[in-house]
Amino acid sequence: xxxxxxxxxxxxxxxxxxxxxxxxxxxxxxxxxxxxxxxxxxxxxxxxxxxxxxxxxxxxxxxxxxxxxxxxxxxxxxxxxxxxxxxxxxxxxxxxxxxxxxxxxxxxxxxxxxxxxxxxxxxxxxxxxxxxxxxxxxxxxxxxxxxxxxxxxxxxxxxxxxxxxxxxxxxxxxxxxxxxxxxxxxxxxxxxxxxxxxxxxxxxxxxxxxxxxxxxxxxxxxxxxxxxxxxxxxxxxxxxxxxxxxxxxxxxxxxxxxxxx
Amino acid sequence: xxxxxxxxxxxxxxxxxxxxxxxxxxxxxxxxxxxxxxxxxxxxxxxxxxxxxxxxxxxxxxxxxxxxxxxxxxxxxxxxxxxxxxxxxxxxxxxxxxxxxxxxxxxxxxxxxxxxxxxxxxxxxxxxxxxxxxxxxxxxxxxxxxxxxxxxxxxxxxxxxxxxxxxxxxxxxxxxxxxxxxxxxxxxxxxxxxxxxxxxxxxxxxxxxxxxxxxxxxxxxxxxxxxxxxxxxxxxxxxxxxxxxxxxxxxxxxxxxxxxxxxxxxxxxxxxxxxxxxxxxxxxxxxxxxxxxxxxxxxxxxxxxxxxxxxxxxxxxxxxxxxx
Ligand SMILES: Nc1ncnc2c1ncn2[C@@H]1O[C@H](COP(=O)(O)OP(=O)(O)O)[C@@H](O)[C@H]1O
Ligand SMILES: [Mg+2]
Numbered sequence: 304x305x306x307x308x309x310x311x312x313x314x315x316x317x318x319x320x321x322x323x324x325x326x327x328x329x330x331x332x333x334x335x336x337x338x339x340x341x342x343x344x345x346x347x348x349x350x351x352x353x354x355x356x357x358x359x360x361x362x363x364x365x366x367x368x369x370x371x372x373x374x375x376x377x378x379x380x381x382x383x384x385x386x387x388x389x390x391x392x393x394x395x396x397x398x399x400x401x402x403x404x405x406x407x408x409x410x411x412x413x414x415x416x417x418x419x420x421x422x423x424x425x426x427x428x429x430x431x432x433x434x435x436x437x438x439x440x441x442x443x444x445x446x447x448x449x450x451x452x453x454x455x456x457x458x459x460x461x462x463x464x465x466x467x468x469x470x471x472x473x474x475x476x477x478x479x480x481x482x483x484x485x486x487x488x489x490x491x492x493x494x495x496x497x498x499x500x501x502x503x504x505x506x507x508x509x510x511x512x513x514x515x516x517x518x519x520x521x522x523x524x525x526x527x528x529x530x531x532x533x534x535x536x537x538x539x540x541x542x543x544x545x546x547x548x549x550x551x552x553x554x555x556x557x558x559x560x561x562x563x564x
Numbered sequence: 565x566x567x568x569x570x571x572x573x574x575x576x577x578x579x580x581x582x583x584x585x586x587x588x589x590x591x592x593x594x595x596x597x598x599x600x601x602x603x604x605x606x607x608x609x610x611x612x613x614x615x616x617x618x619x620x621x622x623x624x625x626x627x628x629x630x631x632x633x634x635x636x637x638x639x640x641x642x643x644x645x646x647x648x649x650x651x652x653x654x655x656x657x658x659x660x661x662x663x664x665x666x667x668x669x670x671x672x673x674x675x676x677x678x679x680x681x682x683x684x685x686x687x688x689x690x691x692x693x694x695x696x697x698x699x700x701x702x703x704x705x706x707x708x709x710x711x712x713x714x715x716x717x718x719x720x721x722x723x724x725x726x727x728x729x730x731x732x733x734x735x736x737x738x739x740x741x742x743x744x745x746x747x748x749x750x751x752x753x754x755x756x757x758x759x760x761x762x763x764x765x766x767x768x769x770x771x772x773x774x775x776x777x778x779x780x781x782x783x784x785x786x787x788x789x790x791x792x793x794x795x796x797x798x799x800x801x802x803x804x805x806x807x808x809x810x811x812x813x814x815x816x817x818x819x820x821x822x823x824x825x826x827x828x829x830x831x832x833x834x835x836x837x838x839x840x841x842x843x844x845x846x847x848x849x850x851x852x853x854x855x856x857x858x859x860x861x862x863x864x865x866x867x868x869x870x871x872x873x874x875x876x877x878x879x880x881x882x883x884x885x886x887x888x
Contacts, residue, residue, distance in 0.1 A: 370778060391780030406778035410771040410838040415764060420779045422761045432759045 321346045321514040322483055327366055327376035336362040339376065340540045342533045344483065349505060349515045351525040351546070354535035354558055360518045361403050363535070364485050367516075368400040369393030381482060391420070397482035401489050403518075405472040409461040413454055414442035417475050445474045449500055465492040473501060477508060484508055485516045490524070502528060522551045534558055592883050593830040593847040596876070597854060604858035611861055618738040624853040625742035626651075626801045626808070630820055631827035631845040632753045633797035636790040638828050639757070640770040641837025642697035644794045646686060646704035648821035649712070652814060654679035654802030656712040659721035659812020668727055676799035682708050683795015687788030705821075712814040720813040723806060732807040742804045749797065754842040766790060771838025819870075823852050826877040832884065851876070 322344040329337040336359045344350040352360050365371045367378060369387035378385045380396055387393045393400075400406075407416050418438045424431040442456040454467040463471065469492050476484050486505070490498040505528060509515055519525050525532060526546060534542045534557040542557045556562035588595065604611040630647055637644040658675035666674070682704060689700045735741050757763035768776040769786040776783050801820075806812050829835065830851055831844025855876060856869050 368778070369780075389780060389782065390778050391782070394780050400778070402778055404774070406772075406775040408768045408772040408775050408838070411764070411767060419768060419776070420761075420765070420781050422764060424761060431761070432755075433761065433764070435759075 319346050320344070321381060322367065322516065323377075323379035324363065324367065325377045325379065327363065327373045327378065329362060329366060329371055329373050335538055337366070337373070338538045340535070340538075341376075342540055342543065343531075344514045344516045345531070346482070346514045347509060347512050348530040349509050349517060349528050351529035351532045352516060352518045352535065353520070353522070353525060353532060353554060357537075358535040359538040360535055361487055364400065364487050364516070364518065365402075367393065367483075368398060368402070368485060394420075394479075394481075397480075398485065399476040399479055399481040399483070400485040401469075401472045401476045401487060403487040403491075405468055407460045407468060407472060410459060412457050412459055413446065413463070413471055414439050414456040416460055416471055417442045417445060417456075417478065419475075421479060441478075445478045446470065449474050449477075449504055452497075466494060466497050469493055470497065470501075473504065477504060481513065483514045483516065487518045488520065489517065490519070490521065498524075522554055525554070526551050536560055588883070588886070591844075592832060592880050593844055593851050596830065596880070597847055597851040600851060600854050600858060604854070604861065608858075608861045611858055614738050616857070616861070618735075618740060620850075620853050620857050621738065621743040622732070622735075622740040622808075623857065624850050625740070625746040626804050627820065627823055627827060627849040627853060628743075628746040628846050629749050629797050629801045629804070630824040631831070631849045632750055632842060633794035634824040634828050635831070635833055635840050635842060635845045636753070636757070636766060637697075637794050638770075638825075638833055638835060639766050639837055639840035640787055640790050641773075641835075642690065642770075642787065642790065643701065643825065643835075644683075644686065644791065645698055645701040645821060646682065646708055647701075647794055647798050647824055648817040648819075649705045649708035650679045650682045650795050651798040651802045651805065651820065652817050653682060653708040653712045653715075654799040655806050655812045656716045656721075656814050658802060658806050659723060660715055662723055662725070662812070663721050668725060672803050675802050676796055679799030679802060680792055680796040683798070684788060684792045686795065687791030690791065691784035691787040709814070709816060716812070716814040718814060720811045720815075722811045724810065728807045729810075731804070742807065745800070745804065749800070750842055750846050757840065757842060762786075762789070767838055767840065769837075770840075823849070823873065826873060826880075827852055829877055829884065830880045834884075848880075 320343045324340060324342050326339040326341055327337055328339055340359070340363055342352070352363070354360050362371065366373050369390040369392050372387070380398070385396065408419065411419070423434045423437045425434045439456055446456060447453050449470050452464070452467060454463050454471065460468060460471065469489065473486065473489055476486070490501050493501060502524070505515055505517065517529070529546045532544050532546055532549065532554055533540055534554060536558065544553070553562065601612070610616055630651065634644055634647055654675040657678040658671050661671035661674045686701055686704050689695055690697050731741050735744065757766065765776065765781045765786050768781060769783045773783050827848035828845045830848030831841060831846070833840045833844060852873060855872055859869055859872060
């Protein structure tokens, strides 16, 4: 895979801003996790979010996903101000998330996890029963498109390897028609082959017109895949660069604080 | 690619299952029930007489219904310690309504409503107040029995109603009406748990509340719903209880609380939530009833029965450690 052609050149017209976080702040007790963070993400682009552990990346993403509500600031999605009261609101709006902890239920099967809260039902008069066959069949398609070591869709997540679990969580986020797919360290527990598959999937989702917001510690990966990079340090967004206009060294300097932002 | 594994582990083969300790833990109740039946039948041939089977099934009906409610709560990693007191409350409400001149149907509805309401209050305090399940339901245990005593003024109400009598004595063959009702409840509970969205969300709420929340499931609503179900089933149990003893008493019914939890544990349901069956606790309930019935037939003093139940439950809990 050569990514040279995927890189936007400086004169590429910028596309529609899909996600627009403006001055988002959030404190947990006296831990100020986010301080006036402003980032954007565009449709058809891969936006990277980088920063050291504890910088607040996951917290920001959890605000966008409807898990936390910011203390102040605004999150605009698809041109309108959002007011997510729950993750369901965010999913309804078209935001799917691969959480850092994967948000899987260990005692449920792979297909039950893939369709969690998106179950396919058959209506028989007043009752709606699960269409388990349809969900199993769809699950096989979803999983086999990505995983290298395909887990049986009927096995419990508890029995899956770390890589397989991550694949399930990613398939779930990619599987439902969404506008924005957020991935919080999606390749952290993956091997070389699996990472390549996930990167292929990320590129495919971008080609289909989704916006992707990807948190990664792998700077080489970030430079290779992304169009835009946002850098967070100690709860603040300390800089944003078009990937084409920056270097890995500059990003590292921003992350570590060697460069002021 | 590894497509072959798609079907391979979908259903484990039987010999492999039989070597698995967790398989035995899951089916402990059935194995225990069969063992008990063999032992009691060998010691006293009337144990498996049709008459005795029929009376065991009727005796098991209320416990099965309570165990089903308790299973839903425990599947969400909760516990309903108020289940028996809420049943008592339902019975007293039924008795008072009947004594006040209401007919069977409205009195039953009132009893169901009162018990379901008590369950919903449990759920709302637990879900919204974020207070530990056992504290809230322990409080309800006391509050509901207190309310029952107040309503009944401490006195039982005798109820003589032909329809109610036939509920406890009639039936189809060896299956009394109350047992048939319990089976219908259990089948419905099984279908809801494994074939409905709600059931999946109950298991997800118990197994990984954070993950369930992240996927947009309102775990608070699920919690309230399972306690409401538990309360409503306690109300159903109350009606069957009144039918069986012919009176509405503000009695404590502590044995029902302990046995409902015991049946769930015997049934292989994880007290940590997230894993449950309905069949297991139902068999657990039958086992407990068979144990007490068999000991009685053998002429063992009643004083030994709670001891025997306790030993069986602790043994089952030990076996449960092998469950994965
Ligand atoms: N639910 C929470 N309660 C309290 N503190 C939290 C919570 N979530 C995150 N934090 C704190 O917020 C800060 C940012 O964490 P996080 O967003 O997970 O960082 P990152 O994902 O960049 O590694 C850390 O100091 C972390 O301890
Ligand atoms: Mg993180």
